[in-house]
Amino acid sequence: MNDVRSYLLGGSDEATSESIETRALQDDEFFETIRSVEDDLFDQFARGELSDDERAAFLRRFGQQSERIRFANALARRRPNVIAFPARRWLGWAAAAAIAIGITALVVRQPAAPPVAVHSQVLRSMDVTLAIGATRSSSQSTQVVVPNGISTVNLRVRLNPADRYEKYVMTLRSKGVSWGSGEVHASNDAGDLIVAAKVPANILVPDTYELSVSGDGEELGFATLEVRGQK
Amino acid sequence: MTHASRLTAGSLGRLLDLLDADRDRAAIAYEQLRERAAGLLQWWGATHPDELADETLDRVGRKLDEGAPVTQSSLAAYVRGVARLVFYESRRADRNDPLPRHDLAAPQPEGQPDVLECLDECLASLDSSDRDVVLRYYEGNKVAVRQRIASDLNISMTALRIRMHRLRIRLESCVEAGLKRLGHFEHPLQA
Numbered sequence: 001m002n003d004v005r006s007y008l009l010g011g012s013d014e015a016t017s018e019s020i021e022t023r024a025l026q027d028d029e030f031f032e033t034i035r036s037v038e039d040d041l042f043d044q045f046a047r048g049e050l051s052d053d054e055r056a057a058f059l060r061r062f063g064q065q066s067e068r069i070r071f072a073n074a075l076a077r078r079r080p081n082v083i084a085f086p087a088r089r090w091l092g093w094a095a096a097a098a099i100a101i102g103i104t105a106l107v108v109r110q111p112a113a114p115p116v117a118v119h120s121q122v123l124r125s126m127d128v129t130l131a132i133g134a135t136r137s138s139s140q141s142t143q144v145v146v147p148n149g150i151s152t153v154n155l156r157v158r159l160n161p162a163d164r165y166e167k168y169v170m171t172l173r174s175k176g177v178s179w180g181s182g183e184v185h186a187s188n189d190a191g192d193l194i195v196a197a198k199v200p201a202n203i204l205v206p207d208t209y210e211l212s213v214s215g216d217g218e219e220l221g222f223a224t225l226e227v228r229g230q231k
Numbered sequence: 232m233t234h235a236s237r238l239t240a241g242s243l244g245r246l247l248d249l250l251d252a253d254r255d256r257a258a259i260a261y262e263q264l265r266e267r268a269a270g271l272l273q274w275w276g277a278t279h280p281d282e283l284a285d286e287t288l289d290r291v292g293r294k295l296d297e298g299a300p301v302t303q304s305s306l307a308a309y310v311r312g313v314a315r316l317v318f319y320e321s322r323r324a325d326r327n328d329p330l331p332r333h334d335l336a337a338p339q340p341e342g343q344p345d346v347l348e349c350l351d352e353c354l355a356s357l358d359s360s361d362r363d364v365v366l367r368y369y370e371g372n373k374v375a376v377r378q379r380i381a382s383d384l385n386i387s388m389t390a391l392r393i394r395m396h397r398l399r400i401r402l403e404s405c406v407e408a409g410l411k412r413l414g415h416f417e418h419p420l421q422a
Contacts, residue, residue, distance in 0.1 A: 008274065018311070021271055026307035029389065031267045036392035039399055043369065061276060071403045074346045075369055125348075151352050200355030 004037045009057040038062070039072075046072035125198075126150050131158035132213065132221030143226045146201050153204060156196040157213055157223070159186065165215030168195045172225070174207040242296035246288065249295065249303055264288065268314050275318050283321055287314040349409030353402050361398060368395050 006012050007020050024031045044050050045058050046069070062068070128144055146153060157170065170181040181197035188194070195213065209225040250264065251257035269284035277283050290313050295301060301309045354362050367380055368391070381391040 021274075021311050022307045024271065025264065025267050025310055028263055028267070029393065031270060032393045032396055033389055035270070036396040039396055061274065064278075067403060067407055070346060071350075071399075071406055074350045074406065078347055078350055151348060151355075198351065200351060202355050 001033075001037055004034050005041065008034070008038060008041060008061065009054055010061065011057070039068075042068050042072035043076065045069070046076035125152040125154055127154045127156060128225075129156040129158060129194075130211065130223045130225075132160070132223060142224060143228055144204075145228050146204050150201045153199045153201050154196060155181075155199050155211070156194050157211070159193040159195060159213070159215075159220065161193050163215055163220050164193065165218070168213060168215045168220075170195060170197050171212045171214075172199065172209050173212075174209045242289075242292035245295040246292040249301065249306055261288070264310065268310060271311065271314055272318055275315075277318055277321060278325060279321070283314070283317050287317045290317065345410065345413050346406065349406045349413070350402070352409060353405035356405065357398070357402075365395065365398055365402070369399075 003012065003016060004020065007017055012020065020034070024034055041050075041058055042062065042065075045055065045062075050058055126146070130142065144153075155170065155172075164186065167183040167185060168181075169183060172179045179199060184195050184197050186193050186195045204227045206227050209227065211223040211225055213220045213222075247254060247257040247261060250260040265284050265288055268287050269280040272280035272283045272287075287310060291301075291306075291310055294309075294313070299309075354365065357365065364380060364384070368377060370376075377391065378388065381388050384391065386394070
């Protein structure tokens, strides 16, 4: 791959270039491999990992490919806080702490559930804020409706201020979904200790989910989320 | 540079015959060769690689019709030679009719929320195993991580590279389609 990389940056001699180019014309797999090395160069460019000479050579050769540059830049700037875990067998509910819940998004009206303000306009993202309580007995299902047009649910968990850790992991599970946030960090929000992650709305199909939060590997608590279909 | 194909049925047929005895497979091979020729021209810095690739294969076909002694094993080298000629001619033509110069020194800042949001949506549209592999593969460009992924999937590194490249093409197209839906249009770069 170093030969190919060097060729793409204009650093190969004539004989090597001819060899690479001729092989690329007759070998589809080799041609696609070269394209994958191009992808790596776009990523290195986006991350600022090319030397000055390499950067100049990259721009001479690929600078007009604005869509690929745009994509590489977005990939480099994307926060790695949303990772889809591979599907796991559902092992059943773990013991859950009680939940005190504050919701700032649209919630379906149920006879036992308190009414919540509804956003009248279509939003591209919505916030759901939950807090982990101390006991299970006071827990209640939190019902959420994800409106059409919402692409991301900003899941925010209010933690006990004493639960300060270097990093946290949020996991959302149902029978058919297993999603993990990857490592996230807590932040202070008006005196509250909050961990947050963005959940793609399209994985939140109507179902009951268990949200668990751990800090540096230690389980901190659970919450229950009932996602309802939009009427 | 406009291009109208001067490939006759006879010269196209000779090229297809050289690519494969089966015409259906030959047609596929022709498109693959065209795409690879365009790739070559792009690496050389051609401003219209697809058009020049068409011109290249047109000329190859006409030369075959005229009796050029090209075999299947020498076809790639022959196509490269013709592509090189076509490229140099296009450079002379471009100097006579220069396109506006683009200042490409500064890449467009792409931390804009819409681009990132489109990317997230497009990633979410992949099935979970593809999404997981894509995120692992492109986070940091670490050889050891990629080797581990290939091992987990029980495929070669080459197969992994190609698979990831194809997924990336899908994602790039998805992001561009998403941006168009949001009303983002390409702005010409300042000279």
